[in-house]
Amino acid sequence: MSDYNFAYLDEQTKRMIRRAILKGLAVPGYQVPFASREMPMPYGWGTGGVQVSAATLTPEDTLKVIDQGADDTTNAVSIRKFFENTAGVATTEETEKASVIQTRHRIPEAELSEDQILVYQVPIPEPLRFLEPRETETRKMHALQEYGLMHVKLYEDISQHGAIATSYAYPVKVAGRYVTDPSPIPKFDNPKMNMAAIQLFGAGREQRIYAVPPYTEVVSLDFEDFPFEASKADHPCDLCAAEDSYLDEVILDDAGNRMFVCSDTDYCRSRRDAGHMGRLSEEAA
Amino acid sequence: MYVAVKGGERAIDNAHAWLAEERRGDTSIAELSLAQIREQLGLAVNRVMAEGSLYDPDLAALAIKQARGDLIEAIFLIRAYRTTLPRFGASDPVDTGRMSCDRRISATFKDAPGGQVLGPTFDYTHRLLDFKLAAESDREDLPETQTAEPRSEDTPHILSFLDGENIIEQEPRTDAEPGDLTREPMSFPAGRAVRLQSLTRGDEGFILGMAYSTQRGYARNHAFVGELRIGSVPVEMEIPELGFAIEIGEIELTECETVNQFKGSKTVPPQFTRGYGLVFGQSERKSIAMALVDRALRWEELGEDNLGAPAQDEEFVLSHADNIQATGFLEHIKLPHYVDFQSELELVRKLRREAAELAEQMAAREAAQ
Numbered sequence: 001m002s003d004y005n006f007a008y009l010d011e012q013t014k015r016m017i018r019r020a021i022l023k024g025l026a027v028p029g030y031q032v033p034f035a036s037r038e039m040p041m042p043y044g045w046g047t048g049g050v051q052v053s054a055a056t057l058t059p060e061d062t063l064k065v066i067d068q069g070a071d072d073t074t075n076a077v078s079i080r081k082f083f084e085n086t087a088g089v090a091t092t093e094e095t096e097k098a099s100v101i102q103t104r105h106r107i108p109e110a111e112l113s114e115d116q117i118l119v120y121q122v123p124i125p126e127p128l129r130f131l132e133p134r135e136t137e138t139r140k141m142h143a144l145q146e147y148g149l150m151h152v153k154l155y156e157d158i159s160q161h162g163a164i165a166t167s168y169a170y171p172v173k174v175a176g177r178y179v180t181d182p183s184p185i186p187k188f189d190n191p192k193m194n195m196a197a198i199q200l201f202g203a204g205r206e207q208r209i210y211a212v213p214p215y216t217e218v219v220s221l222d223f224e225d226f227p228f229e230a231s232k233a234d235h236p237c238d239l240c241a242a243e244d245s246y247l248d249e250v251i252l253d254d255a256g257n258r259m260f261v262c263s264d265t266d267y268c269r270s271r272r273d274a275g276h277m278g279r280l281s282e283e284a285a
Numbered sequence: 286m287y288v289a290v291k292g293g294e295r296a297i298d299n300a301h302a303w304l305a306e307e308r309r310g311d312t313s314i315a316e317l318s319l320a321q322i323r324e325q326l327g328l329a330v331n332r333v334m335a336e337g338s339l340y341d342p343d344l345a346a347l348a349i350k351q352a353r354g355d356l357i358e359a360i361f362l363i364r365a366y367r368t369t370l371p372r373f374g375a376s377d378p379v380d381t382g383r384m385s386c387d388r389r390i391s392a393t394f395k396d397a398p399g400g401q402v403l404g405p406t407f408d409y410t411h412r413l414l415d416f417k418l419a420a421e422s423d424r425e426d427l428p429e430t431q432t433a434e435p436r437s438e439d440t441p442h443i444l445s446f447l448d449g450e451n452i453i454e455q456e457p458r459t460d461a462e463p464g465d466l467t468r469e470p471m472s473f474p475a476g477r478a479v480r481l482q483s484l485t486r487g488d489e490g491f492i493l494g495m496a497y498s499t500q501r502g503y504a505r506n507h508a509f510v511g512e513l514r515i516g517s518v519p520v521e522m523e524i525p526e527l528g529f530a531i532e533i534g535e536i537e538l539t540e541c542e543t544v545n546q547f548k549g550s551k552t553v554p555p556q557f558t559r560g561y562g563l564v565f566g567q568s569e570r571k572s573i574a575m576a577l578v579d580r581a582l583r584w585e586e587l588g589e590d591n592l593g594a595p596a597q598d599e600e601f602v603l604s605h606a607d608n609i610q611a612t613g614f615l616e617h618i619k620l621p622h623y624v625d626f627q628s629e630l631e632l633v634r635k636l637r638r639e640a641a642e643l644a645e646q647m648a649a650r651e652a653a654q
Contacts, residue, residue: 004369010369033470033472034470035467035468035469035470036470037368038361038364038365038367038368038467038609039365039368040365042361042609042612042613042616042617043609043610043613043614043617044613044614044615044616044617044618044620045613045617045620047613067620067621068621068622068623068624069624072293073621074293074296074297074621075620075621077293077294077297078297081294105622105624105625106624123614123617134600135473135600135604136473136600161636162636162639163632163635163636163639165632165636167625167628167629167631167632168624168625168628168629169625184622184624184625185624186624186625186627186628187628188628205610205613205614207470207471208470231628231631231632231635232631233627233631246624246627247627248623248624248627249623249627249630263623263624263627
């Protein structure tokens, strides 16, 4: 792939994306329009995240790509391969060793540090979209901090279901100003967004980039009497016995038996390497 | 022992190998050449060029071959390639008045300078399968075509005759640099130039459906096809080193100008209005549809009522016209979503548990009474 520039995009395009990223960091949670390019993978496959990663990567970086928390899901494999081919950067599955982590739908379990960048793939960057589909309206609502509609939605959830019925892409307020979509991470991950690493969000099809600088306050919207609650399956991991990680539910047989296993494959592996054993570990079985 | 059923590099490689095999099909059948696609599937090539926004019949033919005939996939290949191309500059505006027309018809005047030229059209074919084509003779017995000498002079636009009478709205002339929707993020209101860019590369089916909806009464705009012309126009570009424009090539275009009604107002006496469609290649259906949708979207500047019709809604039409965006987002829902689904699963289980507990309490209270 030597016909292409480092990390595929030409330098002009990268500069344009970097400008959007810097603006995003300067105005945390604000959706910055950018001239998203047509990438050689389909919209919806992470073209926004790929463009942000491409503009962020340097030859010295080590890249980790996860989808659903796992390094070995097909699309994570495909994106990692794309950057191996076009940027020739080192890649890793170990969270601590990565300087740039591109993710879809999860934040790694291991705490991220100041010298790391987390790049999210974002399908719909507008948290108000399903309350008001018009961009022309939602931009005004953000400008005026007119977030009443969102609170009414959360209130209606409570009156109808007795709880806020949003379990992923749970809206947050960034730095006390912008209501922001955390991308479709499970709400279990929301509290982790208060982190030391830089968080960058790329929405390719919707042509938006936004960012959360390190140590920026990110608050999940809630009510005093119905406080936000990060939730997960009420089980330990069946492979590594972790009680604190987000779990995938896997159907094991025709009788409908289930197992629960860490969605973060690197976290699970490192715990197993350290000798932790779950209900269905090879040695235990 | 549970083994994670997740894809891997080998699965992807195998999928690609199988795909290549499927693309080739039965190897005892001769392979398609790009020239065959370009020459014999010309309208497919045209559509890929139009919606891919890149005028290159050979690349479009390659994309169609690689995409196994899936035209949206082929358009995607062209778009992804197009973004990587360096830009030397912009051509001068093409002058469709200088078009050497293969086809030129007007539904508004029986005759006009330049005449009605039917050209190679399906319009009056009877749609009967021609089994002679199935015979695949080396040399088909082609009927002899009798064509007149091509006109040497320019073919004037039919609407220009209405222009002279001032009975149709004047197009404001401007030398302002039009926006470029491939280089700037779309924002609304988009303005007519960007709107037309979006429509001409928009999905043919979507634009057709939108146009059809106006004809059926959702913001009807009474369109007559003032003129439809198909042919080649020269493309010229200013070369700074030379200081003048030189011809750098020729492209085939389909242009449609519609004549639409207008009520008039206190300040403007009754006057016809225009819709405009311009598409790469012979793309008649698309250019007529484009003109109708363009006209519907102009309601505001023409002081018409917003009837709440989908085709009048610029943000709605332009946000959903692009088939590469649409197909990507639509198809992405087949990618893994088990993390999100898991969180929904937990939530619904919890809500059901709480509902069951509540019902139990109610029943116990009733029994106690």
